[in-house]
Amino acid sequence: MARKKRSGHSLLSLKRNKLLYLMILPGFVYFVIFKYLPMGGLVISFQEYQPYLGIGGSPWVGFKHFVRLFTEPTFLMLLRNTLVLFALNLVIFFPLPIILSLMLNEVRNKMFKSVVQTIIYIPHFLSWVIIVSITYVFMNVDGGVLNEAIAALGGQKISFLTSPEWLRIVYIGQIIWKELGWSTIIYLAAITVVDTQLYEAAEMDGAGRLRKTWHVTLPAIRPVIITLLILKIGHTLDLGFEHMYLLINSLNREVGEIFDTYIYTAGLKNGQLSFSTTVGLFKGLVGLILVMLSNKLAKKMGEDGVY
């Protein structure tokens, strides 16, 4: 219904609401200048780009860099590592803030609640360098607190930082530590707007706390959960360069090297700008496709989606 109206009087409505449209302008200009124009630079993934020759002067090489990316033995490793870590993120990390905010919501003592919230928010403000350094101090083999404790209890020291088996666990653990508290904010905000009448009605029907959470709170925040899930899927291949780069070493690279770290080492450190642009372009495209798919899926399932 709304669509019909718009198509008929689009020019009129543009005139009538020109102030409102004017307000979009700064954002629009920002995106054109800083986001769309630089996309032109993507053409260098089809060139053997040399900065001093510029885009105009660098030779064109067609799909050479794409062929190299897809045929290099590292490609499968990168894809596997990225997907596994993303899956860990989705399966282990994603539900945790929801559960935690539901639990926080049940806390009746305001004072206690805000103290807990403050404490769990703090790690979000620490940089990855600090988080990883603290982990190092705790987990290294020579004199690490955790390993000293294990040794004191008569156990065998564990090389957390240099074994591929531990890398994923350490990685996800650090994310939980840093971001769990902060991620509850949106859910807590969503919970506060749930209509209290629904709770009262549920109570009349004899629902206990658990039932109320399950049948009232959770369905009420479902749109928020779906939206955040889609947004997260858009960042499938974005796992945080800094975090991973700090964790990788020769002994755990086989499970730790991901697209982000590869772009950095192959591109910026070795100066292969074209090749790393290719990797970045591939990464971006995969993210875009996944967002569109998951958005469509969400709509099929009767949810709003993000657009």
Next chain:
Amino acid sequence: MNKKISKLAVLAVSGALVLSACGNNESANPGQAANTAGNEAGKAAPAAKTKISWMNILHSTTPPTDTVLNKIEEITNTELDFSWVPDASKEERINTALASDSLADIVTLTLLDNSSVRNALKAGVFWEVSSYLDEFPNLVAISQDMRTSASIEGKLYGIPMVKDIARNGVIIRKDWLDKLGLQVPTTTAELMQVAKAFTEQDPDGNGSKDTTGFIDRSDLVFGAFKTLGSYFGTPSSWHVDDSGKVTPEFESEGYVKAMDYMKELYKGGYINQDFAVTAKNDQQQGFAQGKAGIYVGALFDSKNLLNLAKGIQDSMDLVMVNDITSTGNEADRAIWSSSNGVGGLLSFPKSEVKDEAELKQILQFVNDIMSEEVFALMTYGIEGVHYTIDADKAVTITNTELWQQEVQPFSSSRPKEPGYAIHDADPLRTEAARLILENEKYAVLNPMYSLESPTFSSEGSELQKIITDATYKYILDKIDLAGFKAEVEKWRKSGGDAIISEYEAAYKAVNG
């Protein structure tokens, strides 16, 4: 809602754009040069001071203050403008500077095997200087070998920085050796015995088993591994035989022996167990705190270690060893040199240095700072302020803290290091200098250093990761020899074979 779509799309690809955005800006302003104004001024009035900007590497945490700088400017009649690049981020900084054309009149290039640096050199971004060297008394003295080593395809794109050819060796706690009644080791087997004793016999006498023999860092080149490799006869990076067949070092017998040696150290606990993730700073601190008694690295690190240990391990007494072999045979002495004494290039971008006249002014400056007077300034500082000197030209640093602030940062900018009469009076440094000089006789050079392999330039460092990872895994006993060989095979298939045949062709072209 449409804005949201675009926002998402943009979010998803923006990661890819950071690099390309740089390129875009650059091409929008071709030839935009930042520091040319000064040179124009210099040309207009030749009697006035020449303005020179210099982008170079900083090894300390802070840039130097002006004290020494003013002196250098006075002597060379120039006005200098340094832009310092921290050593830890030099790869990124130099690459981005090349990509965005934000260079200086002089650019210190230390990573000549980095592909973008190499491509820039070959593309003619910098002046080719070989024909000019003979006009300047100090530059003409740069040996032909050095010029050849620093050339790319026979062309010299800058002044080679003359460094020691091979500076590595073993530094051992002498007081620990004495306490346990051990001799200074001269074979790898004896060195193993010392490491074992340092680990098991409580050399610091505190009653607990809290020391190890070696302390190493996560660096297979400048850490212990490559130096130990030399003792087992490993070639330096590449080996080429009489028929012109090229093989990488990691296919040699010595490489495997060195890995086995490290594995034995690791298994026995004679080395810090987390060396694969230890930083250089932690390694040196650990040594200074008395956690270990054997350090392998640059020989002049001994003085730094002793300085670090002040107040913590005051009994520390160090001995430097450079004559270790695996056979005990003097004829087998060897020590690696990967860059054949070339510390890098001082290069002059054409975008900043516009014409020959300007180039000659800058070459004159480089010539001037190779004089002993400026060398002394950049190494020891100002007499009476930072050091005192005796009749033998032996220097004693009087104010270490001031020296570290005002002088030390310049050390990596010196175009030439060995070959001056002025020297450090400190016995450890004198001894280190003597041993480094002695190393030259036994240095194993990298035969491919000045040769060209396009595959090595573009993919070499990514490929090297395969070998580095496999080496660590072998040492830490995660894979066996067959596993290691499989990784080498993988290296060959992924591009190593191409590198080898390119090098063979290049070697043949040069040596007939």
